[in-house]
Amino acid sequence: MAAPNTLKDSFGTLSVPKESFRAPPRKSRDPASRRPLTGLLFVTPTAVVVAVLFLVPLGILVYMSFTDWPLLASPTPNGMANYTSLPDDDLFVGAITFTLIYTAITTVVLFAVAFVLVAISHSQRRGSRFYRTAYFLPYVVGTAAASTMWWVDVNDRLGVFNQVLQGVGLTNGPVGFLDTPGKALFTVISLVVWKFVGFQVIVLLVGLQSIPEQLYEAARVDGASTLQRLRYITVPGLKPTLALLTVLSITGSLLAFDQFYVLTHGGPDNSTVTVVLALYNKAFQSFRLGSAAAEAVVLLVALVVINVIQLRLLRNRES
Amino acid sequence: MWHRVAAVTCALALTLTACGGGASNNNASTNPDDGTQLTMWVRSATDQFSQRLVDAYNQSHKNHVALTVIPNDNYLTKVGTAAGSRSLPDILASDVVYTPNYTKQGLFQDISSDIKALPYYSSIAKSHLDVASYQGKTYAVPHKLDSSVFFYNKDLFKKAGLDPEKPPKDFAEILADARKINALGNGVTGFDLAGSCGGCGVYTLFPYAWANGASVLSNDGKKVDINNDSFKAIFTLYKQLSDENLVDSSDKTQDGATWPANFLAGKVGMLPLGSPIVGDLLKQTAFQWGVTALMSPDGAHTSTFIGGDVAGIAATSTHKAQAWDFLKWTLDDAQQVEIIAKNGDLPGRTDLSGNKYTGADPRTKLIADGLKNGHTPFALPFGDLFNNPNGPWVATIRAALYGGDIDKALTDGQAKIQQGLDAAG
Numbered sequence: 001m002a003a004p005n006t007l008k009d010s011f012g013t014l015s016v017p018k019e020s021f022r023a024p025p026r027k028s029r030d031p032a033s034r035r036p037l038t039g040l041l042f043v044t045p046t047a048v049v050v051a052v053l054f055l056v057p058l059g060i061l062v063y064m065s066f067t068d069w070p071l072l073a074s075p076t077p078n079g080m081a082n083y084t085s086l087p088d089d090d091l092f093v094g095a096i097t098f099t100l101i102y103t104a105i106t107t108v109v110l111f112a113v114a115f116v117l118v119a120i121s122h123s124q125r126r127g128s129r130f131y132r133t134a135y136f137l138p139y140v141v142g143t144a145a146a147s148t149m150w151w152v153d154v155n156d157r158l159g160v161f162n163q164v165l166q167g168v169g170l171t172n173g174p175v176g177f178l179d180t181p182g183k184a185l186f187t188v189i190s191l192v193v194w195k196f197v198g199f200q201v202i203v204l205l206v207g208l209q210s211i212p213e214q215l216y217e218a219a220r221v222d223g224a225s226t227l228q229r230l231r232y233i234t235v236p237g238l239k240p241t242l243a244l245l246t247v248l249s250i251t252g253s254l255l256a257f258d259q260f261y262v263l264t265h266g267g268p269d270n271s272t273v274t275v276v277l278a279l280y281n282k283a284f285q286s287f288r289l290g291s292a293a294a295e296a297v298v299l300l301v302a303l304v305v306i307n308v309i310q311l312r313l314l315r316n317r318e319s
Numbered sequence: 320m321w322h323r324v325a326a327v328t329c330a331l332a333l334t335l336t337a338c339g340g341g342a343s344n345n346n347a348s349t350n351p352d353d354g355t356q357l358t359m360w361v362r363s364a365t366d367q368f369s370q371r372l373v374d375a376y377n378q379s380h381k382n383h384v385a386l387t388v389i390p391n392d393n394y395l396t397k398v399g400t401a402a403g404s405r406s407l408p409d410i411l412a413s414d415v416v417y418t419p420n421y422t423k424q425g426l427f428q429d430i431s432s433d434i435k436a437l438p439y440y441s442s443i444a445k446s447h448l449d450v451a452s453y454q455g456k457t458y459a460v461p462h463k464l465d466s467s468v469f470f471y472n473k474d475l476f477k478k479a480g481l482d483p484e485k486p487p488k489d490f491a492e493i494l495a496d497a498r499k500i501n502a503l504g505n506g507v508t509g510f511d512l513a514g515s516c517g518g519c520g521v522y523t524l525f526p527y528a529w530a531n532g533a534s535v536l537s538n539d540g541k542k543v544d545i546n547n548d549s550f551k552a553i554f555t556l557y558k559q560l561s562d563e564n565l566v567d568s569s570d571k572t573q574d575g576a577t578w579p580a581n582f583l584a585g586k587v588g589m590l591p592l593g594s595p596i597v598g599d600l601l602k603q604t605a606f607q608w609g610v611t612a613l614m615s616p617d618g619a620h621t622s623t624f625i626g627g628d629v630a631g632i633a634a635t636s637t638h639k640a641q642a643w644d645f646l647k648w649t650l651d652d653a654q655q656v657e658i659i660a661k662n663g664d665l666p667g668r669t670d671l672s673g674n675k676y677t678g679a680d681p682r683t684k685l686i687a688d689g690l691k692n693g694h695t696p697f698a699l700p701f702g703d704l705f706n707n708p709n710g711p712w713v714a715t716i717r718a719a720l721y722g723g724d725i726d727k728a729l730t731d732g733q734a735k736i737q738q739g740l741d742a743a744g
Contacts, residue, residue: 071395071396071399071400071403072399072402072420072421072424072426073424091709155569155577156567156568156569157567157569157581173568174568174569176568176569176571176572178572179571179572265515265574265708265709266708266709267515267572267574267708267709267713268515268571268572268717269714269717269718270709270714273709281707281709284393284395284396285702285703285707285709285710286700286703286707287395287399287703
């Protein structure tokens, strides 16, 4: 049973950070008063880096959210105005709805496709390694680069997708992959699945391989059916892995930006504007940095809340 | 996103400290060509144009200009953050429609007296000097001048049984000619429009309206008027061209990035665009092309959008004399003619519009002569309202072309754009 434990542990540090904090004092029981000071000295460089690169900008951001801050002029404090005007911003409100829909669809589709690919490549047959490599390759392409590729590929005139579809006679004319809100969303999701599914597959395969073979053998000896083995061994053994992937997928999708910025610009007719795209737009198209900062703070709080809920659910399931 | 904003803020702080000790060079020397290293920023729209000028200057001078080309979409962001951290280059170019933002915020040094001292001061493109002026002072000179016009493919005209020397005179003829050319088939379309590009709409649709007597934007940039008969006629024509599939199917999502490609490939009958593609058209030999001015719906008058870029000396530059040496040099006869006009671009001075290159080709001459009917609109939030892909002008274009109700599209667009102008004060 060693293998699932190590996997749980490596994930446990992510979900249950308390233990890792509790650990050091337990070790240093002896009354060495200098120790905390030495320890402090060691963490100082990291603390400084974190403070300079994270806490200070975060503080500036929060300050910005309470000011009217145009890009090209000096800022003036305006209290809560940036926050109170958020509900009136159609683009931002629409972006929240769209981002949630996009996150739900993407997470489900990614898992569905990943399960199929795992089934194909989780075998000792010849060629399974080739499949694994093939699935993973798109993941090493940057999102912006992949989006640019897709942008060319779906073009009506030059795009290879349209040429192939017309070549095999599936469509008469070009599809217009970005013409309607539905088609644009489909195109982006297909890009995201193509690009990220390899990562899901690899992580799931690692999870699967860490379930000890003896369990299956014992189950088989006891006469468990394939479905029972899946229900009572595979799924429980994979739970931490599935939880990790869910957290990553949801957080990643809520922060989606590059693929929409490159591929759709939020179009057609602002139907694919994500929250991050909306606030980027507010900051760097409208140059209302204060208002954008307020949106960023709202997004940050929402993400923290969502992740706390996710991790809590996950911890309950584990115990 | 918040970490993105944070990173920018952090970068600002870093450059701020880094810039502190940099300005040690003084400009006390009398000869401005003293081997100074100058920096210059331009947007990618003027990429090769600026490079040609900079290369020629660097070859013939001791001073050295280091050119940085920044993608169009990121230019304002880059300038804005650099202005905050006082890390602007010595020479800063700017799209004319954005220039009022820069002059108002004091990003440029006042060069009024230098400009007025030029012997050809009175013939420098006035539209550009106007947008570069604020409260009686002038801050920049024309860098690149361009003008929107109506191109057509003479070979396709001939094939479709039309007279290649007779471009369409009014909207009815555009539609009739587009139908005939479209009938050629084989991937050829009669017309080409950019269905998701605000800047393209400003550049090529406003002139139709101006020619028809509409002002579109008031002189102070505070009132917009698009809910009128001129725009109804314009969008009626464009909607019909689109509905009858006389344009390529990709035009619906055309954001401007690849707009001239189909025309340059010889697959489009008519394309409203501007002088920046003349250089490419002159170089290609695959087909004959012609040009005419953008006309009012009834064809009675013509107009053009005078666009392009101006260049000025950043307020933070400590090399004013050297930077002016470069700017002045680009305006001199030799460069205007032998570098700019030779490549098919428009000279930034009216007294040179008859030069041996521009004047020799009736097509470039027509473009240069058309400048007298041109306008350069002005509004502080111009980019946010008109160029922004998520802004109200793009929404208006799309609603009018693909939404089915032109009147409603124009009423909505008018209200939203005016609201944006009001909000900017």
